[in-house]
Amino acid sequence: xxxxxxxxxxxxxxxxxxxxxxxxxxxxxxxxxxxxxxxxxxxxxxxxxxxxxxxxxxxxxxxxxxxxxxxxxxxxxxxxxxxxxxxxxxxxxxxxxxxxxxxxxxxxxxxxxxxx
Amino acid sequence: xxxxxxxxxxxxxxxxxxxxxxxxxxxxxxxxxxxxxxxxxxxxxxxxxxxxxxxxxxxxxxxxxxxxxxxxxxxxxxxxxxxxxxxxxxxxxxxxxxxxxxxxxxxxxxxxxx
Numbered sequence: 001x002x003x004x005x006x007x008x009x010x011x012x013x014x015x016x017x018x019x020x021x022x023x024x025x026x027x028x029x030x031x032x033x034x035x036x037x038x039x040x041x042x043x044x045x046x047x048x049x050x051x052x053x054x055x056x057x058x059x060x061x062x063x064x065x066x067x068x069x070x071x072x073x074x075x076x077x078x079x080x081x082x083x084x085x086x087x088x089x090x091x092x093x094x095x096x097x098x099x100x101x102x103x104x105x106x107x108x109x110x111x112x113x114x115x116x
Numbered sequence: 117x118x119x120x121x122x123x124x125x126x127x128x129x130x131x132x133x134x135x136x137x138x139x140x141x142x143x144x145x146x147x148x149x150x151x152x153x154x155x156x157x158x159x160x161x162x163x164x165x166x167x168x169x170x171x172x173x174x175x176x177x178x179x180x181x182x183x184x185x186x187x188x189x190x191x192x193x194x195x196x197x198x199x200x201x202x203x204x205x206x207x208x209x210x211x212x213x214x215x216x217x218x219x220x221x222x223x224x225x226x227x228x229x230x
Contacts, residue, residue, distance in 0.1 A: 004158075006158075009156070033215075033216050033218075035218050037218070042223075043204065043223070043224045044221070044223055044224075045206065045208075045219075045221035045224075047217070047218045050216075050217065050218060052215075091158060091159065093218070095216055095218070097216075102216065103149075103161055103164065103174070104149075104159075104161075104208075104218065104219060105161075106151075106158040106159040106160075107158050108156055108157060108158045109156075109158050
């Protein structure tokens with residue numbers, strides 16, 4: 001069974017600064033996908049970024065980027081130029097396999113607060 | 117607009133009174149799933165369905181039932197709710213084929229059982 005661990009229950013950052021959220025996972029699979037989801041106070045689940053395990057290049061979406069270390073089973077999220085709207089709960093998630101229709105396994109979540 | 121519609125958004129009920137949370141998607145997705153979210157535990161899968169009439173247990177299925185009579189609908193049924201089922205519930209869907217882009221989530225149902 002896959003497990004996902006987020007060891008930082010809460011983090012805070014000043015507006016315009018950079019913050020990194022940690023995520024580690026455990027799996028014996030070779031093909032899988034990793035995701036970061038954002039859950040603002042509206043509680044909507046919003047996909048931030050995804051990474052395909054067979055791709056060595058780290059995914060980037062505007063101010064959001066990941067540091068994917070496959071051997072270490074680590075998948076951290078870096079948010080640059082933090083904005084007040086980035087305040088949210090962030091979940092790391094794992095999906096095995098090469099196609100969709102598979103279970104998403106989530107970490108415990110990290111509550112990020114961006115301070116003005 | 118492509119979406120997963122969950123109702124109700126908030127629900128307060130008493131122990132033992134049967135309830136149903138509805139979920140409907142308009143994207144023709146084969147895969148649908150229910151999760152519950154609890155502080156410090158993240159989201160845990162309750163049940164999932166790969167297609168019509170095909171359902172299976174997730175990690176925390178006790179006390180819940182589901183059905184998939186139509187492709188678009190996947191209701192969650194609590195036959196006899198108990199206080200430990202107080203939680204935030206999410207329905208989600210995705211296609212089965214093609215590269216996964218994660219799930220499309222509903223807006224959540226905050227359930228309180230007193």
